[in-house]
Amino acid sequence: MPAVVARGLRKTYGDVVAVEEVDLTVDEGEVVALLGPNGAGKTTTVELLEGHRTPDAGEVRVLGHDPRTGGRAFRERIGVVLQEAGFEELFTPRELVRLHAGYYPAPRAVDDVLALVGLEDKADARVRTLSGGQRRRLDLGLGIVGNPEMLFLDEPTTGFDPSARRRAWDLVDALRGLGATILLTTHYLDEAEHLADRLVVVDRGRVVATGTPEQLAAAAGLATVVSFRLPGGASAGDLPALGDGVRVSGAVVEVRTRTATADVAALAAWAVARGSELEALTVARPTLEDVYLDLVEEATGP
Ligand SMILES: Nc1ncnc2c1ncn2[C@@H]1O[C@H](COP(=O)(O)OP(=O)(O)OP(=O)(O)O)[C@@H](O)[C@H]1O
Secondary structure (H helix, E strand, O other), rough: OOOOEEEEEEEEOOEEEEEEEEEEEEOOOEEEEEOOOOOOOOOHHHHHHHOOOOEEEEEEEEEEEEOOOOOHHHOOEEEEEEEOOOOOOOHHHHHHHHHHHHOOOOOOOOOHHHHOOHHHHHHOOOOOHHHHHHHHHHHHHHHOOOOOOEEEEEOOOOOEEEEEEEEHHHHHHHHHHHHOOOEEEEEOOHHHHHHOEEEEEEEEOEEEEEOOOHHHHHHHHOOOOEEEEEEOOOHHHHOOOOOOEEEEOEEEEEEEEOEEEEEEEHHHHHHOOOOOEEEEEEOOOOOOOHHHHHHHHHHOOO
C-alpha cells in the first residue's frame, strides 16, 4: 500500500487557488521532493497531507488514514517540520525535545535526537539565544523525535550553513535507511537531486512533471550533448550516423542525442578503426536546473 495517495486535491483561499488539482502517490520508503516556484502550492499540498488543512475537493490517504480524522493514531506515526514554527523562547532544546518525546509511544532518546541534528552544544541554551539555522535544526529534531514512519519536511534546510545542510542530508539518508517515507519541499535543486528518489514539480497548483532527474530531462525532450574534436583529416561526412542533431563548428562536433550510449559506442568504434583519438570528448547531460526551468517556464509560459 502506498504511504500517500492523493487524488484531485484542491484548496482555495478566497479567490486564490492555492492547489488547483493535485494527484500524488508516494510509495512506502520512498523519498519524494516537491519542487516549484514560490506560490506554486507546495506548502498547501503538504499541509493538506498532514491534516492541517481541509481540502475543498479531492481525496487523501496517508498511511491509510484520512489525515483530518486520523487523530492520535495517525499523528503518532508522522513527523512534521513546518516552514515556520514558533518555539517557547525560554525553554531549552533538551526540554522541548523531551516534551515532544512525551507525545509519542516509542520516541527516540532525547540525547540521540540532539546529536542527530547537531545541537549537543546548545542542548541547554535557551531557545531565544539560538541562531536561525540552529532553530531550524531544533525543528528537525522535534519532527523526528517520535520515530515517524512518514516525515513531512517543508524547506528543511533553509538558513543552514553548508556543513549543517550536509549533516541534514546525512540525517535524511539515515532515516531513509531506516525505512521512513519522506516528502520534502525545497528550492535547492542539488538537495532534491541528492535526497530524493523522485521529484514532483508543482506549478500553479498542479503537478507538471514527475520522475527522476533523468526521466524529467527525457520527458522535457532535453537531449544529452556529446561533443568532440574532429580528428585531423576527417570531415563531418565521414562520421557514423549519430543522434538527432549534429552541429559542426570549426573542428568541434556537437551531437544532441537521446541515445548517447549507442552514439558514443559508434563514435568510439569509428575512431578506433581509423586509429584516431577523439580529443575533447565529453558527454554532458542537461543539469536539473536546465530541466526545472524548462518545465516551469513552459508551464507558466507567455
Ligand atoms: N493562509 C493563506 N491565506 C491566503 N492565501 C494563502 C494562504 N496560504 C497560502 N496562500 C496562497 O496560496 C498560494 C500557494 O501558497 P503555498 O504556500 O502553498 O506555495 P509554495 O509553493 O509553498 O510557495 P513557497 O515556495 O513560496 O513556499 C500562494 O498564492 C499563497 O499566497
